[in-house]
Amino acid sequence: MEIGPYIKLHRIQQEMTQADLAEGIVSSAYLSKIENEKTEASLNVISMLCTKLGIQLDDGTDEMIREKLQKWYDMLSTDHDMEEMTRIYQELNEVMYDNHSADSLVMFEIHKIRYFLVMGQMDRALSQINKLAEMTGTFDSLHQFYWYKFKGNYNSANNEFNQAMRMYEAAEDKLNQLDLSEDEVADLQYTIAVTHSKLRNTLEAIDYAEKAIATFRVTYNFNRCAQCHILLGISYRRIGMQDKAIKNYNLGKHLGELKQNTQVIQLTNQNLGYLYSTIGENRKAISNYEEVVKDFDVLLYERIIAATSLIKEYYNIYNYDKTKEMITKSLELLDNTNDEEKYQLFQYITHTYNYVINEEDEKFESFVIDEFIPYLKKHRDYANLVIYTNMLAKHFEGNNRYKESVKYYKLANSAYEELVSL
Amino acid sequence: MKKLMTTVALGTLLIAGFASVQNTPNDTAMEVEPRIFSVGQDVSFF
Numbered sequence: 110m111e112i113g114p115y116i117k118l119h120r121i122q123q124e125m126t127q128a129d130l131a132e133g134i135v136s137s138a139y140l141s142k143i144e145n146e147k148t149e150a151s152l153n154v155i156s157m158l159c160t161k162l163g164i165q166l167d168d169g170t171d172e173m174i175r176e177k178l179q180k181w182y183d184m185l186s187t188d189h190d191m192e193e194m195t196r197i198y199q200e201l202n203e204v205m206y207d208n209h210s211a212d213s214l215v216m217f218e219i220h221k222i223r224y225f226l227v228m229g230q231m232d233r234a235l236s237q238i239n240k241l242a243e244m245t246g247t248f249d250s251l252h253q254f255y256w257y258k259f260k261g262n263y264n265s266a267n268n269e270f271n272q273a274m275r276m277y278e279a280a281e282d283k284l285n286q287l288d289l290s291e292d293e294v295a296d297l298q299y300t301i302a303v304t305h306s307k308l309r310n311t312l313e314a315i316d317y318a319e320k321a322i323a324t325f326r327v328t329y330n331f332n333r334c335a336q337c338h339i340l341l342g343i344s345y346r347r348i349g350m351q352d353k354a355i356k357n358y359n360l361g362k363h364l365g366e367l368k369q370n371t372q373v374i375q376l377t378n379q380n381l382g383y384l385y386s387t388i389g390e391n392r393k394a395i396s397n398y399e400e401v402v403k404d405f406d407v408l409l410y411e412r413i414i415a416a417t418s419l420i421k422e423y424y425n426i427y428n429y430d431k432t433k434e435m436i437t438k439s440l441e442l443l444d445n446t447n448d449e450e451k452y453q454l455f456q457y458i459t460h461t462y463n464y465v466i467n468e469e470d471e472k473f474e475s476f477v478i479d480e481f482i483p484y485l486k487k488h489r490d491y492a493n494l495v496i497y498t499n500m501l502a503k504h505f506e507g508n509n510r511y512k513e514s515v516k517y518y519k520l521a522n523s524a525y526e527e528l529v530s531l
Numbered sequence: 532m533k534k535l536m537t538t539v540a541l542g543t544l545l546i547a548g549f550a551s552v553q554n555t556p557n558d559t560a561m562e563v564e565p566r567i568f569s570v571g572q573d574v575s576f577f
Contacts, residue, residue, distance in 0.1 A: 186568075226568070227568055262567060262568070265567055266567075299567075300567050303564050303565065303566075303567050306564050307564060335565075336565035336566070339564070339565050340564065340565060343562055343564060346562075372566075373565070376563060376565055379561075379562075379563050380562055380563060383561050383562045386561075411563065414561060414563060417561075418561050
């Protein structure tokens with residue numbers, strides 16, 4: 110039974126008028142709306158009405174809270190207003206600890222992990238995981254499904270993709286014991302597809318993206334469809350099927366335009382730019398990257414990736430004026446960042462090209478040798494290590510400094526071997 | 532330095548092509564997967 114009729118039933122049973130019950134809590138008119146389900150009262154109001162009626166927060170209220178919880182859970186996985194999400198969270202947080210079923214409470218506690226992650230509060234998400242870890246023995250299959258999924262989300266957000274995959278697989282194992290909605294299943298499949306893509310498990314990424322998109326098409330979830338197309342574009346590019354990759358990117362872009370989703374549109378531009386860059390079509394690469402850089406609605410991070418990509422593209426076609434322009438742009442964007450570690454690679458790339466283009470040989474040498482190469486080694490970024498050690502070796506060779514040149518060619522070669530064996 | 536510029540440009544292209552064929556991580560930050568979360572801050576950009 111819904112909470113409105115449930116309150117009405119108890120009020121009538123106790124021979125109270127609406128005015129009697131409403132007094133000191135809400136207006137009679139508002140109570141009437143609550144009873145007749147014409148409005149959605151706050152949990153506090155419901156709680157006060159129940160107290161006055163002498164009703165324990167029992168099944169009826171639990172049902173209402175379950176509905177509210179479900180609404181909040183849905184908000185955590187779809188595009189919703191963050192303020193609204195926080196408001197409902199606070200509301201639930203106030204009432205969840207008063208005589209409600211342990212089942213709902215556990216589920217609420219598990220979903221807090223996702224909430225903190227969505228809000229970008231990594232520390233709180235980790236504390237919540239640690240807090241719940243002690244009671245996992247009491248979890249039923251549904252609890253376990255979300256527990257594994259959200260722990261995987263935490264690992265993903267922390268760039269621990271192998272661990273994330275283990276968690277998602279554990280969640281996937283629970284599916285046959287549960288009767289989840291097709292959207293919920295597809296969301297897990299999409300998440301697994303993204304994680305396989307991060308881990309360069311290309312065929313698995315295609316498999317899961319195809320499974321997820323089949324559902325998202327039926328449920329008209331166009332944003333997720335677009336994201337699946339982008340994943341497919343990345344995957345097909347990696348196995349050399351460029352035409353299929355381009356087709357998927359364009360489908361993703363089309364859906365992004367349909368939903369006016371700037372992030373999706375520019376993500377396709379960035380990835381299309383990269384694709385064209387790898388097949389030597391610099392002009393097309395530049396055109397796509399330029400779209401991203403000039404869009405102020407795109408996240409700073411994505412604009413910086415595009416700006417750094419443009420530095421390389423212009424440099425590759427010997428357009429040094431535009432290279433300089435992009436270096437200035439990239440530095441300008443980097444000035445607005447506050448997470449040094451996250452943007453470190455782009456700082457290094459931009460400064461390296463800056464020294465090269467300005468022919469500041471000594472600065473270029475010391476910067477690459479003392480800072481950039483150690484950074485790349487530390488992060489096992491062998492692809493960039495090959496590029497920049499090779500760049501340094503060529504530089505020494507051009508200056509007849511053969512001993513140093515050989516040293517860095519050797520380093521480039523060993524990085525190359527690491528790259529191949531990855 | 533101009534000679535360096537030319538060789539670096541060629542080197543970058545060669546490596547991009549090579550890594551593409553080998554299906555290995557290649558300039559990883561430049562190819563960007565969509566987000567896992569639909570809402571809020573997705574700190575998992577890489």
